[in-house]
Structures are given as structure tokens and as C-alpha cells.
Amino acid sequence: MSAPRIAGLLLALVVLMILTVLASIRFGAIDFPLHQMWSSTAAVLAGRTPDTLDGRIFTELRLPRAILCVFVGASLGVGGTLMQALFRNPIVEPGLVGTSSGAAFGASLYFVLGTVLHVEQAPWSLPAAACAGGVVSTWMVFALAETRGDGRASIVMLLLTGLAVNALFLSGIGFLSYIARDPQARSIIFWNLGTLSGATWRSVAIVGGVTTLGTLASLVYAKQLNALMIGEEEATYLGVNVARLKLIVLSINVAIVAVATAFTGVISFVGLIVPHILRMLRGADNRFLIIASAVFGATLLSLADLIARVALRPAELPIGIVTSVVGVPVFLSLLRRRRYVF
């Protein structure tokens, strides 16, 4: 496909994202009229606090939540693209190398032990616990998968070890919810299903910064990831230092996925579906896919969050349920249409 057509497609994806985000800002437990969205936003930009309650709900809850959703969706989309390119497998997602389950375990541990250790007051402790869990589980997968003593884990070993480590952490989470008291167990369940309801401007800044840096850094390695798609040996012959590439790309993945998971809980299927749909539109070139999956991941997650807020309003669904319920049939129908060659 020619460069102008790629640019056109990216532009269309960006427009779609903006429209989805606008809808997601406008509708929810309360629908905000356009003029109020505008005046509240203008007030924030001018450094003032909006004077109405609705205005404050808009600027302190709705707006940061919508923007956090954009960055989390982008990080899941990019994470999915990176993992699929790295593992040369289109049915892989960021949770594969243990990052998500480890982060979820860290958060669950925090919910149960936080009361005992009296750390639950610190605003940083939940994300920190989740990040620590994500780093530990990812490190475990790599340490265990590396069997040849040369620092180079094979992809198959990584996949299988990831499976085992995920199972371990999931049973750990199961154990923690079993021994937890009711309110803690409820926190664990809600967090494991994913939710954006805790969004603050602080979380927007952190997730936004990490996601943006991670996406830009991945773009540097897009060409090398392309070469990796035809095989590790071939990529080496094409001048790629494969061991180094794996380490860098996995670090980027851990950073963006663990940080996003730390603030929102586990949200599945976005990282799986986003690169899938984009590849059907335009093929597998990672230089296009990384940017497009950031934009399209943001779009899909914004849509899912909108559904989560309006489906049972004024109550709210965990977003992870929405992404699974919408994602699974889409994924299965994509597979069954067979336009996509494995």
C-alpha cells in the first residue's frame, strides 16, 4: 500500500478515535450537554474549578477517566502488537509472559495484606504493588525459560513457561480471594475484572507518560520486529541482534502493561484483537501497526468503557467483562472468516 493510503487510513483511525472519545465523555451515568462539556473544559484549561457540581463531576471524574482510557487502550494495543511480533504468533497478548497475572497478584496481595501492614493510605501503594508483581512474574518467566545457560530463551520455552507461571499466579489470586474478608474479596474481584473508575489526573499523567514513551521507543524497533517475523535466525542474518531486541521489547511491554494494569486492573482481549483487525486492513508491517494499534486500542477501550457506563446505568459494569463479552465473539468470527492466514 502506498504512503498516502497509509496516511489516509491512520487519519481515519484518528478521527474515529476522537469521535468515540467525545461520545464517551458525553454519555454516562449523567449525560453532559455539549455546551457544558465545553465550558467546563474551558474552565479547567484556564486553571479554574468549575462552579457547578455537574461541572466538577465532568472535570474530576469523567474527563480524566476518558483520557486514562485512551492511554490504557493504547498501551494494551501496542503491547499486543509487540508481543505478537516478538512471539511470531497472532494469538498472543501482553498477559502471556506473566505480566498481567503477576500485576493482578500483586494488587490482590495488597488488598489482603494492606490492612495488616497499614499501608493502604498511600495513594501509590496499589499501583506499586501491581507493578512489583508484574516485574516479578515477568522475571520469573524469563529466568525459568532460559535453559541453555546463554541468556537466550527460546520462544517456545517462553510461551510454555508463561502458561505455567500465569497458572501459578492465578491460583495465588484464587487463594487470596478465598481467605480474604468480604470487602477485600470484592476489591480483588472488581480489580481482576478491570475498572477505570479510579481514574485521577495523577494516574492519567503517569500512564500517559509511560505509554507515550513506550510507543515512541517501540517505533525505533519496528523494522527489526518486522525482520523477526520471518524467524529468529533470519533476523540475525539480516543484522538484528535478536537477544538484545527481545530484552528491549519485553522491557517496553512490561513497562506499559504493568503500569496500565496497576491503575485499572486486568483488561483482556484488547491487546489480542486490536492488532488482528489492523492486520486485516493493512497487513503486518509493524511500522504501521504500532502507531495504528495505539490509536485503535484507545478507540476500542473508550467504546468498551462507554458501554460499561451506560449498559446498566446508573450502575457500572467492570470494563473487563465488556471487553471479554464483546471481544470473544469478534475474535472467533475473525478466525472463522478465514481471510486471515495463519
Next chain:
Amino acid sequence: MVEAQNVGFRAGHRDLISGISARFAPGQLHLIIGANGAGKSTLVKVLSRLLRPAAGLVQYDGRDVSHATERDLARRRAVLSQAIEVAFPLSVREVVMMGRYPHFGTRPAQHDLDIVDEVMRFFDVSDMAERSYPTLSGGEKQRVNFARVLGQVWQPVAGQHRILFLDEPLTFLDIRHQIEFMKKVRETLKSGDMVIVGVVHDLNLAARFADRLLLLNQGRVLADGTGAEVLAPAHIRTAFGIEPVVTTAPGGGLHLIFD
């Protein structure tokens, strides 16, 4: 010139190859033959520096390759492997373009695009340029990959020989494409500054197309020389455990018949 000096490689406690010394000169087609497990692919991987030898050293133009960067190597040395599968819908053009990846930064220059067009014409894959690689047949994939690796070393490198390794390139080709492929390899040699080392199974194809043969047996060199020297019945018996009848092909070369 590619030279192996007393090269050995171990996997676990087993020597896959050991004590191999050989020289591969530019402008000649060098083919490595031997039974399954004789160490042919391992030798190619050590020569191309995918694997680091446990003993001995590999030199390109008199220089030890062990310290070269991946990228510097990739600009002068290409390797065609067996059966390359891709799970993603990459276009044929992009796969061929990968051969140029070591030569440009983020965007291909005009001459990279020109080389891609040229090698695709050379291998008769231009009309499938926009097709998705995973939908091709095994033979088509092999031609696309040959176009890719030849594009990688398409331009002469000042002061250095270009090096091309072919690891069982004929595996998925039918007989017509096998012959066409070997003819293209011979055509490529005419530039005179390219060292080509290949692994083939078919002894008669080897006899017909090679200038020099290297016969491996149990990880060691059994014979090194011209077809007539290497394909002696005694060598074949030792290496393959089967008795050949050596005759003359209509074109004048050697032809082996097995009972």
C-alpha cells in the same frame, strides 16, 4: 574468500562438527554434501556466524568474523535457509525488502526500491509482489526468499567479497525449479566477487553444478575437491553406506546411479 580453520562445534557433549578446515573461493560454486547428520547445516551456521565455533576460527577475506557486528556482517553476507514460514500477512514485496533492511535506516532509499524490483524480476516473482506471503506455495516462498537474500548482497562491497550461503535451498522445489534455481546461482557467480557456499542433498545436481565439493562424514571432512575427486565410489560408500555406479551424463559430467 571464506576460510574455516580447524573449526568445531559441540551441542551438549556431542561434537556436531570437528577439525574442519576448508577454503571457499569467490567465483566458484562450492557445495557441501553428506548424509543426514553429517554436520552440513551446522557447518553453514558456523561459517555464517549464526553459531560461534567451540574451536577454531572462521575468516572472511583473512579477518576473524567473531568480532564483527551483526549489521556489518549483514551488509555483505546473506543466508538462504530452508522453509521460512510467517504467521502474518506480510506482502511479498515487504519480505523481499527485508533483504535491504541492513542497508537503510527507517525508510528505504530509491536504490533500495530499485534493487527490490530488480531481484523480483530476476526470480520471476514480480507479479506476486502484492500477494500475502503466507498464501504462496512452498516453491514460490523459496523463490521470494532467494530474491530477498540476493537483494541483501546485490551491490559489490568495496575491498570485500560478498558471501552467500544456501542451506538446502532446493528442499521445496520441483525438478524444473531446482534446475532453474541452480542456473540462477551460477549466473550470480559471474560477478566474480561473490563467494557462494551451498548445501544440497542431490548428488547428481551437485555433480552437475558445483565447481568444488566438500563431502562431510560424521562431522569431519571426508573429501574436498572437484566432482571427480570427491564423488569416488569409495567416498560415497563411506559417507552414505550405499554403493554407487558412476557413469557419464549426456552433457559430459558425472552421473551417479544407485541400485
